[in-house]
Amino acid sequence: MSATHEVTNQVPPLVGRDLAADPALLEGVAREGADWSVADLRELGVLAGSAHARELGRLANEHEPVLRTHDRYGHRIDEVEFHPAWHELMTTAVSRGLHAAPWADDRKGAHVARAAQFYVWGQVEAGHSCPISMTYAVVPALRRNPELAARFEPLLTSTTYDFGLRPPETKRGLIAGMSMTEKQGGSDVRANTTTATPQPDGSYRLTGHKWFTSAPMSDLFLVLAQAPAGLSCLLLPRVLPDGALNPMRLVRLKDKLGNRSNASAEVEYENATAWLVGDEGDGVRTIIEMVNMTRLDCVLGAASGMRTGVREAAHHATYRTAFGKALRDQPLMRNVLADLALESEAATTVALRLAGAKDRGEDDFRRLALAVTKYWVCKRGPAHAAEALECLGGNGYVEESGMPRLYREAPLVSIWEGSGNVAALDALRAMRRPETVAAFQAELGLAVGADRHYDAALRTLALADATEVGARRLVERLALLLQASLLIRHAPPAVADAFCASRLGGDWGVAFGTLPGGADLDGILDRLG
Template sequence: MSATHEVTNQVPPLVGHDVAEDPVLLEALHREGAGWAEPDLRALGRLAGSEQAQEWGRVVNDNEPVLRTHDRYGNRIDEVEFHPYWHSLMTVAVENGMHATPWTDPTPGAHVARAAKMFVWTQVEAGHSCPISMTYAVIPTLRSNPELAARYEPLLTARQYDFGLRVPTEKRGLIAGMSMTEKQGGSDVRANTTRATPAGDGTYRLVGHKWFTSAPMSDVFATLAQAPGGLTCFLLPRVLPDGTRNRMHIQRLKDKLGNRSNASAELEYDEAVGWRLGEEGEGVKVILRMVNNTRLDCLLSSAAGMRYGAVQAIHHARHRGAFGSVLIEKPLMRNVLADLVVESEAATLVGMRLAGATDRGEEVIRRIGLAVSKYWVCKRGPAHAAEALECFGGNGYIEESGMPRLYREAPLQSIWEGSGNVAALDALRAMARQPETVEAFFTEVDQASGADPRLDDAIEGLRKELSDLADIEFRARRVVETMALVLQGSLLVRHGSAAVADAFCASRLAGDWGVALGTLPSGVDTEAIIARAAV
C-alpha cells in the first residue's frame, strides 16, 4: 500500500518519568513531618510513570469487573471477576501501605506519607483507590468493638494483598468495604430500613437492601441497620468463621459514568450475620469515624486528578504546534495552563495539611478544614478536568489520550461521602455544634496575616460573613467556598511558590478572575508557574 501522508505534529506519550517529582508535594511531605518517606515515594513515582503501570490503568478500565451470581450447577456464589491487572494495582497499593498501615505505624508522619503515596498512585488509576481508601478508613470504626479490632485489625493493616473469598482470619491480609446507602435515603441514612435482629449469641441477623456498595468483593463491611435500639453500625464478613458464605447477595453491578474499573453493587441482606460496632442507636456516630477519613481521600483524589490533568496538558502544549509555534508559547494558552497549575497546587497543599493534622491529632482544625475543603476541591475537579481535556483539542476527546477517563472520574469525588450540599451543610453543622472550630479556622489562616493585603481583606470579609447568620443555609455554598479559598490562600502565601501564591490571591481572592479557568489577570508569572508542572 502506498503512503498517503506522513505522521507529524503528534505528541509523544508521557512515560518514563517520576510522578512524585512534584515540588509542592515534596515540600509538603517534609514540612508535615514525613520527609523520611521520600525514597519510597520516589520509587513509587517512577513506577507510576512507567509504561507498565499506565497500561495497567488503561486495561482495567477497558475490561470491567464481571458479576457471577451462580456457578454452573446453580449454586449461589456472588463472585466478582477482575482483570489480573486490577490485582497488580491493588498489590502495589497494599505493599506500599496505602491502606490501613498508618494506624499501627508509630513513625511520626505515617498518615502524611500514606497521603502522598495515594496522591501519586491514584494518578495511575483512580478506581482501585476506593477499596484502599475504605480499608484505611474502617479502623477507627472497627475500634468501637475492641474484640473485633483485636481479631481483624492486624489483618487489615498487613502489607499483603490476598484476594479471594475465604474465612477472613485464615487470610494473610484483608480489604474492607462500606455499605450504607439505600434506595429511599441516599445520604439520609437515618431513613434506612434494613433491620437487624439480635440472634441471642452476640450476633445480629440483617435483612434489607443496599443501593450502593462499592468494592463488593471486600472481605468485611461496615454497614448500618435499624436495631431495636435504633440505627446501629455492624461488621459483616463475606465468609463466616465456619467457612460458609454470609447471606449477602450481589443483585447486580452498577453501570456507572466513571470509576468503571471498580465494582459497585446492589446488595441484598437475607438474614446476613453481623457483629455490632458500638452501641445500638449510635450507628451514625460510629460510621462517621470512617466517613471522615474517606472524605480526606476524596479530597486527595481530586487533587491528584488536577495534578495529572495539569501535567498532561502542559506536556501536550510543549509538543503540539499550531499557527506557527508550539501551543505553550501562545499567551492565552499559557494563561490556561498556569491557571490549571494554580488550582492544582492549592488543592495539593490543603490535602497534605489536613493529612498532617491527622498525624498530629489536630482534630478541631481537621474537622472544619476537611469539611470546607472536601466541598470546594472536589467541586473544582470536574471543571479542571474539562479544561485540561480541552487543551488537547479534539485529541483530548479520544479515549486513547486518557483524558476522557479523567473527565468521567472527576465528578465522583464530589458525590462520594456527601455531595456538594451535604458537604456545605456539614461545615455549617461543625461551626454550630463546635464553635471552637471557627476559632481554630481563623487561628490557622491568620498565620499568614500581613503577608498579602488581598488575603487580609478576604479574611476580614469572611469574618463579617460569618457574623451574620441570617439566611445562612441558603448561603451555605458561598460561605464554605470562601472559607476554602481563604484557607488555600493562607497555605499558599505561607508555604507555596511566590508566583503561584500571587496568582491565586490576585484571581481567587481579589476578584480579578473570570468564570472560566484561563482568566488570570495580567502580570502573573506564568512561566514560573507552568515550570512547576512541566515534566
C-alpha cells in the same frame, strides 16, 4: 509508505516520568513531617510514571468487573471477577501500605506519607483507590469494638493482597468496604430500613437492601442497620468462620458514569450475620469515623486527578506546535496552563495539610477544614478535567488519550461521602462549635499581612451570618481562604500572588485561562516541570 501516512506534530507518549517529582507534593510532605518517606515515594513515582503502569490503568478500565451470581451447577456464589491488571494495581497499593499503613506505624507523619503515595498511585488509575480508601477508613471505626479490632486489624493492615472469598481469619490480608445507602434514604441514612436482630450468641442478623455498596468484593463491611435501640453500625463478613457464604446477595453491579474499573453493587441481606461495632443506636457516630477518613481521600483523589490533568495538558502543549511555535509558548495557552497549575497546587497543598492535621491530632481545625475542602476541591475537579481535556483538542476527546476517563472520574469524589450540599451543611454544623471556629481562624491568621487581596477577603468574612441558604457561598469562601493562607506561607510568590489576585481579588474570569495580565506565568509553570 505514502506521504499521507507520515505522522507529524503528534506528541510522544507521556511515560518514563517520576510522578512524585512534584514540587508542591514534595515540599508538603517535608513540611507536614513525613520527609523520612520520600525515598519510597519517589520509587513509587517512577513506577507510576512507567509505560507498564499506564497500560495497567487502561486494561483495568477496558475490562470491567463482571458479576457471577451462580456457578455452573446453580449454586449461589456472588463473586466479582476482575482483570489481572486490577489485581496488579491492588497488589502494588496494598504492598506499599496505601490501604492502612498508618494504623500500624507510630512514626511522625505516617498519615502524610500514606496520603502522598495514595495521591501518586491514584494518578495511574483511580477506580482501585476506592477499596484502598475504604480499608484505610474502616480501622478507626472498628476500634469501637476492641474485640473485633483485635481479630481483624492485623489483617486489615497487612501488606499482602489476598483476593478471594474465604473465611477472613484464614487469609493473609483483608480488604474492607462500606454499605450505608438505601433506596429510600440516600444521604439520609437515619431513614434506612435494613434491620439488625440480636441473637443469643451476641451476633445480629441483617435483613434488607442496600442501594449502593462500595467494593462488594471486599472481605468485611461496615453496615448501617436498625437495631432495637436505633440505627447501629455492624461489621459483616462475606464468608463466615465455618467457610459458608454469608447471605449477602449481589443483585447487580452499577453501570456508572466513571470509576468503571471498580465494582459497586446493590445487595440484599437475607438473615446475614454481623457483629455490633460501637453501641446500639450509635451507628452514625460510629461510622462517621470511617466517613471522615474517606473524605480526606476524596480530597486527595481530586487533587491527584487535577495533577494528572494539568500534567497531560502541559505535556501536549510542550510538544504540539501551531502557527509556527509550541502551544506552550502561545500566550493564551500559557495562561490556561498556569491557571490549571494554580488550582492543582492549591488542592495538593491543602490535602497534605489535612493529612498532617490527622497525624497531629488537630481535631478542632480538621473538623471544619475537612468539610469546606471536601466541598470545594472536589467540586473543582470536573471543571479542571474538562479544561485540561480541551488543551489536547480533539486528541483529548478520544478514549486512547486517557482524558475521557479522567473527565468521567472527576465528579465521583464530589458525590462520594456526601455531595456538595451535605458537605456545606456539615461545615455549618462544625461552625456551631466555638473551638472549631477558633482553630480555623487561627490558621487563617497565620497569613495576615502578606497579601492585600487576602487581607481584604479575611476582613469581610462574616461567619456569624452563616445561613443554610447561603452555605455554599460561605463554604467556598472559607475553602479559598484556607488554600490562599497555605500558599502565601509555603508556595513561591508567583503562585501565591496569582492565586490571591484571581480567587480572592476578583481579577479573574469565569473560565480557566483568565489570570490577570501581571501574573508571573513563567514562575507558575516552572513548578510543572
